[in-house]
Amino acid sequence: MTDEITARRDELLGLKTPLFYDSPVHLVRGEGAWLYDADGRRYVDLYNNIPVVGHCNQRVVEALARQAATLNTHSRYLDDVILDYAERLLGLHADGIERVVFTCTGTEANEVAMQMARIATGGRGFVCTDAAYHGHSDLVGSLTYAPARGRPDVHSIPFPDAYRPIEEGLTSGALCDRYLAELRAAIDDFATEGVQFAGVLFCSILANEGLPDIPPGFMARAAAMVREAGGLVIFDEVQAGFCRTGRWWGYEGTDVVPDIVTMGKPIGNGFPLGACAARADLVDSFRERTHYFNTFAASPVHGAVGLAVLAELEERRLADNAATLGAYLKDQIDVIAAPIEGIGAIRARGLFLGIECVEDRVSKRPDRGAAAGICNGLRKRGFLTGTSGAYENQIKIRPPLVFDQVQADFFLEALADVLRGG
Ligand SMILES: Cc1ncc(COP(=O)(O)O)c(C=O)c1O
Structure with a gap:
């Protein structure tokens, strides 16, 4: 069989x-x-x-069925359900995460995030880790196990890891400095190559890299370095988000509030849903420049399912x-x-x-x-x-x-x- x-x-x-x-x-x-x-x-x-x-969660299934039996349209009509959901979802994030673009997958959410960062900064160059996976589209897929300098718009850095460190025998502080120097070099090389820097895209817990022991302070100092260089910090919460780490978001363990945050996988408990949330000005300029539309995203059914997932996470x-x-x-x-x-x-x-x-x-x-x-x-x-x-x-x-x-x-x-x- x-x-x-x-x-x-x-x-x-x-x-x-x-x-x-x-x-x-x-x-x-x-x-x-x-x-x-x-x-x-x-x-x-x-x-x-x-x-x-939970598989086949009753509340989620009922919310989905009820909304699908009532109304399921694309997003160019007025609809309270998706707005109620957007409000609830944004309310769970840190101050500064103010507006949201809904998508159907994590890849699409990262695609939106990268375009948003490019529009806001006028740059093109992204830094990621050398064992990253953020999705499979042409743009987002260019970050997958990217070589250090092999692509015009992407530089990768060794992912910070105290277990198999880039250099043996360093104190935790010195190791953190050593990894930050890699980030500095990646950003500086964009300048040398005439590519304007747009930002970093990191998973907040480096899940696909293997949950490495990140030297304390790395994420906060990396974020400061990125912003000083004119870039934006995108955190991918596709794996880390929705209570996985014992907190709502993986970034809560980093001392960094990202400029842009992306969500996927657990967000819809199996229903294809994704989201990219950010400061109001970033979302507004993205909307204005791209007129972004995604046929199945931001539907009333997305809203109903998303609300049911949040309710279950909270109440249980x-x-x-x-x-x-x-x-x-x-x-x-x-x-x-x-x-x-x-x-x-x-x-x-x-x-x-x-x-x-x-x-x-x-x-x-x-x-x-x-x-x-x-x-x-x-x-x-x-x-x-x-x-x-x-x-x-x-x-x-x-x-x-x-x-x-x-x-x-x-x-x-x-x-x-x-x-x-x-
Ligand atoms: C960290 C991370 N970001 C993004 C994605 C892509 O999400 P999707 O498969 O929904 O496009 C994945 C998928 O495994 C992932 O692990």
Whole structure:
């Protein structure tokens, strides 16, 4: 049956269409943080951040169905629902995030952000990290694992990381200076090349880079440097936002209020929704210059779904759950992994954890094969995780935020077993 559907998929969707796990999973139903396959087998979902308030969340589904049965149009009519949503969403951000452009995906939100920064600054040049992923369009995709100086409008810098530092033996402060010098050089090189600087686009927790240990103060000093050079700070909250880290936004842990913030994935609990929010003047000049329109974005259904997601996050206090259960998992995994030489570090930002697989703790050489093996071992036991990070050597643990203590304990037992080679 699985072979049959895999062959059909190849035939219809193309041979290299990505699939997870050596033995792919055929899911047919979801509820909370549970997923069920075609044979009725139950899995704990430890991977999917998009259904942040749970798979098939009843309140979200009802809001969607009710609004879809009432009115669903494009956005060039007057509509209260999307305005109520915009107001609620902006109210959750820091002062200075005043207006919002809705999109359908995270890529589009970043596309809007980059265009907005270009319009506001008159510049073209962006700096990102060397293991960034912010989306797949031509413009945003130019930041994906960008070489240091290989593209005319994009310079990448080594992502700040105290675990595998750019230079060994430095104090935390000196390491921070060292990474800031890379940013300085990237900005200065634009000037030498005659490219005006537009800004930086960073994920506020460097999620795709692998949740590295960022030297304290880096983000705040980087933001000051960027602004002094005439650029804008764009923070991508597509992974970090909506309570994942135990706070509403990842940037709350950086001492920086971005000029522009982008959102996606969990924002619609699986319904395609994205957003780019910023200061009023930035949004207004973007609107004026581009007359931006996105057929499916900012519809009444987007508004209804978005409001239901926010209500669930707030009423069920899921930020607190992320903080509490994330800390619990981190503590327990630290204990389980302590005697295992192939685990180099455990990263945790709320309910987003990365288990770093290495050949040994001295060389810290990434062990991608081990990470894939552990992930497949967990899948066989009914726990869905993934691999990620700059070297694809981390086990990524990022469940829906309705994940609970019982599921956490089931998982820890299975993880201990898999890590000990069981
Ligand atoms: C940090 C980050 N930004 C943006 C995106 C792109 O979002 P989407 O796939 O909705 O276009 C992703 C997707 O993985 C992401 O991880």
